[in-house]
Every structure is written in C-alpha cells, then in structure tokens.
Amino acid sequence: MSQRGYHAVSMRDIAAQAAVNLGSVTHFFGTKENLLEEIYERHTRPMNQRRLELMTEAERVSDRRERLTALIRAFVIPAFSSSSDSVGGGVRFTRLRAILSMEGNETAHAIIARAFDQTSLYFLKALHRCLPEASEERILWRSHFLLGSLYYTLVNGDRITRLSQGAVDGEHPEQAVQELVDATVASLLELTHSPSLSQER
Amino acid sequence: MSQRGYHAVSMRDIAAQAAVNLGSVTHFFGTKENLLEEIYERHTRPMNQRRLELMTEAERVSDRRERLTALIRAFVIPAFSSSSDSVGGGVRFTRLRAILSMEGNETAHAIIARAFDQTSLYFLKALHRCLPEASEERILWRSHFLLGSLYYTLVNGDRITRLSQGAVDGEHPEQAVQELVDATVASLLELTHSPSLSQER
DNA sequence: GTCTATAGCATGATAGAC
DNA sequence: GTCTATCATGCTATAGAC
Numbered sequence: 156m157s158q159r160g161y162h163a164v165s166m167r168d169i170a171a172q173a174a175v176n177l178g179s180v181t182h183f184f185g186t187k188e189n190l191l192e193e194i195y196e197r198h199t200r201p202m203n204q205r206r207l208e209l210m211t212e213a214e215r216v217s218d219r220r221e222r223l224t225a226l227i228r229a230f231v232i233p234a235f236s237s238s239s240d241s242v243g244g245g246v247r248f249t250r251l252r253a254i255l256s257m258e259g260n261e262t263a264h265a266i267i268a269r270a271f272d273q274t275s276l277y278f279l280k281a282l283h284r285c286l287p288e289a290s291e292e293r294i295l296w297r298s299h300f301l302l303g304s305l306y307y308t309l310v311n312g313d314r315i316t317r318l319s320q321g322a323v324d325g326e327h328p329e330q331a332v333q334e335l336v337d338a339t340v341a342s343l344l345e346l347t348h349s350p351s352l353s354q355e356r
Numbered sequence: 357m358s359q360r361g362y363h364a365v366s367m368r369d370i371a372a373q374a375a376v377n378l379g380s381v382t383h384f385f386g387t388k389e390n391l392l393e394e395i396y397e398r399h400t401r402p403m404n405q406r407r408l409e410l411m412t413e414a415e416r417v418s419d420r421r422e423r424l425t426a427l428i429r430a431f432v433i434p435a436f437s438s439s440s441d442s443v444g445g446g447v448r449f450t451r452l453r454a455i456l457s458m459e460g461n462e463t464a465h466a467i468i469a470r471a472f473d474q475t476s477l478y479f480l481k482a483l484h485r486c487l488p489e490a491s492e493e494r495i496l497w498r499s500h501f502l503l504g505s506l507y508y509t510l511v512n513g514d515r516i517t518r519l520s521q522g523a524v525d526g527e528h529p530e531q532a533v534q535e536l537v538d539a540t541v542a543s544l545l546e547l548t549h550s551p552s553l554s555q556e557r
Numbered sequence: 558g559t560c561t562a563t564a565g566c567a568t569g570a571t572a573g574a575c
Numbered sequence: 576g577t578c579t580a581t582c583a584t585g586c587t588a589t590a591g592a593c
Contacts, residue, residue, distance in 0.1 A: 159460055162363035165586060179559055181588055257458035257511050259360055268518065275519060292524050296535040299516055299526075303508025304501035310458050315500055317469065318476060323493050325500075334497040341546035342539045367569060380577050382570055 157247035160254035161191065161263070188262045195266045198248040203274045205233040210281055223285050223343060227301070227336050230278050234305060235328050246309065246328070253306035282343065289346035297346070301339045308335065358448040361455035362392060362464070389463045396467045399449040404475045406434040411482055424486050424544060428502070428537050431479050435506060436529050447510065447529070454507035483544065490547035498547070502540045509536065 156164045166187055170177040184190040209229030216222040234249040255263035275298075282294050308315070308331050315325025325331065357365045367388055371378040385391040410430030417423040435450040456464035476499075483495050509516070509532050516526025526532065 160363070160458070162361070163459060166588085167586080176560055177587090178561075178589085182558075185588090187587070254458045254460075256508070257361070257455045258364060259455075259511070272519060279519065292520060293535070295516060295520055295524065297539050299509065299519075300501070300505035300536070300539055303505040303512075305504075306508060307457070307504025308500065310460070311504075315496060318473060318480065318500075319493060319496055323496065334494070335501070338498050338501055338543045342543040345542035345546065366567075368567080377578055378569090379571085379579075383576075386570090388569065 156191075156194070157251040160251075160258050161187075161260050162258060166190075191260075191262055192266060194248075194251070195263070195270070198245070199266070199270045202233050202245075202248070203270070205236075206230060206274050207277065209233070210277065214281060214284070219285060220340070220344065223282070224336060224340050226278070226281055226285060227339050227343075228332070230298075230301070231305060231332055231335055235309075235332050237328065249306070250309050253310050256306060286343060286347055289343070293346055294343065297339065297342050300342070301335065304335055304338070357392075357395075358452040361452075361459050362388075362461050363459060367391075392461075392463055393467060395449075395452070396464070396471070399446070400467070400471045403434050403446075403449070404471065406437075407431060407475050408478065410434070411478065415482060415485070420486060421541070421545065424483075425537060425541050427479070427482055427486060428540050428544075429533070431499075431502070432506060432533055432536055436510075436533050438529065450507070451510050454511050457507060487544060487548055490544070494547050495544065498540065498543050501543070502536065505536055505539070 156169065158164075166180055167177055169190070170180045173180070180190070184193055206229055209232065210226060213222060213225030213229045216225050235246055237246050252263075252267070256267070279291065279295060279298060282298060283289070283291055286294065308325065312325035312327075312331065315323055319325075323330070357370065359365075367381055368378055370391070371381045374381070381391070385394055407430055410433065411427060414423060414426030414430045417426050436447055438447050453464075453468070457468070480492065480496060480499060483499060484490070484492055487495065509526065513526035513528075513532065516524055520526075524531070
C-alpha cells in the first residue's frame with residue numbers, strides 16, 4: 156500500500172504480501188479503512204515525537220541560519236528515515252501519506268488533520284521564532300511548499316534522474332534531503348531580506 | 357476523474373457525469389486507459405504551447421529578477437488557468453496530473469515522460485540562461501520542487517486554510533500562484549548569491 | 558486465531574437490438 | 576452511434592470448520 160496508495164491496492168494484495176490469508180486480515184483489522192487507521196496510529200506517534208525532539212534540539216542552536224537549517228532538517232529527516240519503520244516515520248510511511256494526500260481519502264484526511272496539524276503548528280511557531288520579521292502567513296506558504304516538494308520527490312524522484320539524463324540520482328535520500336533543506340532555507344531566509352523590495356504587493 | 361484520480365473513479369461514474377450510457381463510453385474510447393490517454397492528448401498540446409509562448413515572451417525581459425519571475429509565471433500560470441479548459445491546461449487537468457503522478461499510473465507516467473519532458477527541459481534551459489552562475493543540477497532540483505509544490509497546493513489548498521485558521525484562503529488561485537512564484541524566485545536567485553557560502557558541500 | 562468457502566456487490570468490457 | 580443486457584472478474588466482508 157505504501158507503494159501504490161489506497162485504491163490501487165486490495166486486501167488480497169495485502170494478505171498475499173503478508174503471506175497470510177485474506178480472511179485473517181479482515182478478521183483482525185475489520186474493514187480496510189480500519190487497517191489504514193491502524194497503520195497511521197502505529198507510525199504517527201513516533202514520527203511526531205522524533206520531529207519534536209529534533210526541533211527542540213534545533214532551537215538551542217545560536218546562529219540563526221544554522222538554527223533554521225536544523226529546524227527544517229528536524230521536519231524532513233524523520234520523513235526520510237529508512238532504518239526501522241517504527242522509529243519515527245520512515246520513507247515508506249511518508250510515501251503512503253504522499254499518495255493518500257493526493258487521493259483525497261476521507262479517512263486519511265481526518266487522521267492527518269487530527270494528528271499532524273499539531274506538529275505542523277509547532278514547526279510553524281518555531282520557524283516564526285527563528286524569523287520574527289517574516290509574517291506567519293508567508294512562513295506558512297513556504298513550509299507548505301516544503302511538504303509538497305518532499306512528497307513529490309519521494310514518489311517521483313525518477314523524474315530528476317530522467318531530466319538530468321542520469322547525472323543526478325533523484326532517489327538518493329541524502330541528496331534529496333540536502334537539496335530540499337537548502338532550497339527551503341533559501342526561500343525562508345529571503346523573507347527577512349529587504350522587505351520593502353520583496354513584498355511589493 | 358480530475359477530482360479523485362484514476363483508480364477511485366469508475367467508467368460508470370464517468371458515463372453518469374456525462375449523462376450518457378456506459379456502453380457508449382467504452383464503445384467510443386475503448387479501454388479506460390485509452391480514455392485517459394485521450395484526455396491527456398487533448399490538454400497537453402495547448403498547455404505546452406501556452407507555456408512556450410509565455411516563456412518566449414519572458415526571455416525578452418531585460419532585468420534579470422523580472423525575467424526569472426516571468427519565466428516561472430510562464431510555467432505556473434497555464435497550470436492554474438481556469439477559463440476554458442482547452443486553452444492551455446487548466447486547474448482541473450493539472451489536478452488530474454497531480455493525482456496521477458502520485459498514483460503511479462503506468463499509462464500516465466509514459467505520457468508524462470513523452471509529452472512534458474520537452475517543455476520541462478526548455479524551462480530548465482531558460483532558467484539556466486537566466487542564472488548562468490548556478491549549476492544545472494541545482495536548478496533542476498529547485499524547479500522540481502516548484503512542480504511538487506504546485507501539485508500539492510492545487511490538491512491540498514485546504515491545509516493552508518486550516519493551519520492559518522482561516523486567515524489565508526489556500527484555494528485562492530491568484531494568491532497561490534503569487535506565493536509559489538515568489539518562493540521559487542527566492543530559492544533560485546539564492547543559487548547566484550555567495551556560492552562559496554551556500555555551496556559548502 | 559488461521560484457514561476455506563462464499564455471499565453480495567461493483568467493476569471493465571462486450572454483444573446485439575434499434 | 577446510443578441504448579439494454581450480460582459476461583467474467585475482482586473486490587470487501589462474513590460465516591463457519593478446525
């Protein structure tokens with residue numbers, strides 16, 4: 156399911172993948188929506204906790220640019236961590252979230268709004284503490300773009316490889332994180348530069 | 357289909373929406389994949405053409421920052437245009453592309469690679485002409501993030517509204533375009549600033 | 558608790574009347 | 576060319592043996 160989303164994957168697929176019978180899956184989880192909810196519950200808590208830990212660490216950094224970088228890394232790293240899935244998110248879970256966010260799944264949307272907005276709001280506040288000159292609205296937009304870029308890259312990294320004719324590996328996690336963080340730091344820092352010029356609206 | 361993707365929408369749904377019989381749909385388009393291909397063919401050409409027109413116009417701008425802004429607008433505007441769907445893309449078609457890019461649909465991926473890479477490559481070249489100091493790889497990453505942000509915002513604009521507690525309307529197209537363009541200009545321009553500092557890798 | 562079997566339904570696609 | 580009717584298949588979910 157983490158590869159192809161909710162609608163594209165059947166309970167039979169899941170049962171086969173788990174080398175177990177179809178009846179067992181539905182017996183254990185009840186409905187398919189319930190299974191999805193279970194997956195979310197299992198990953199959401201450690202993921203958000205890891206993000207909060209890293210953000211708290213980051214806020215102790217004194218240099219502003221470095222603090223901003225650390226904050227953004229705190230948001231991105233747990234989504235990309237590939238080690239044990241239970242220890243804070245993991246690529247596969249994030250990819251699932253990416254697909255679900257586009258599929259417009261009702262259950263997923265409800266869970267996302269309930270569970271992730273807390274962490275997102277904390278992230279926004281921390282960014283604003285780091286960039287007090289910038290308006291909260293513009294920070295919101297740019298951190299929103301971070302999430303969109305993260306999701307898109309996680310699912311469509313091959314596009315980078317293709318368009319660079321193989322010169323860049325878009326599926327290489329470390330490089331993706333680095334580019335994502337660099338670009339976001341740049342875009343957020345710009346909010347503090349010459350506001351009279353860049354906010355000509 | 358432009359609202360919920362490929363898997364979530366049945367041929368029956370499509371037939372009902374078109375106030376026509378199911379048999380007619382399959383008779384006319386053949387398979388469901390063929391219908392998807394037809395939709396793509398119908399929208400891709402005018403969309404890409406409009407982008408190229410706007411990019412050509414943009415390249416005549418003398419001031420670099422303004423030229424960069426115009427280039428990015430040339431890429432973004434046709435994707436957001438809501439007027440007549442046939443005249444260059446349109447929100448609904450872009451939303452469909454966004455969902456399909458995440459669903460990992462085989463047909464869609466093939467068509468995207470075939471039809472859109474040309475325009476994307478032209479866009480990349482134009483950006484590089486505008487920012488000759490920046491490496492093509494980094495321009496590629498940041499324009500890739502632009503596309504991810506665009507897709508995500510188009511489908512999940514409500515997240516902006518929610519996280520701002522209603523202060524910002526994430527579904528307002530003009531504002532979304534403006535923020536998207538501003539953020540991308542900032543992130544791309546940064547590639548030309550103090551390369552010794554920002555490319556410490 | 559994990560299996561088989563199957564109910565009950567929705568799907569994509571086809572055949573054939575008109 | 577657009578309808579009705581239907582086929583074959585895949586789906587979620589349940590019932591019941593063991």
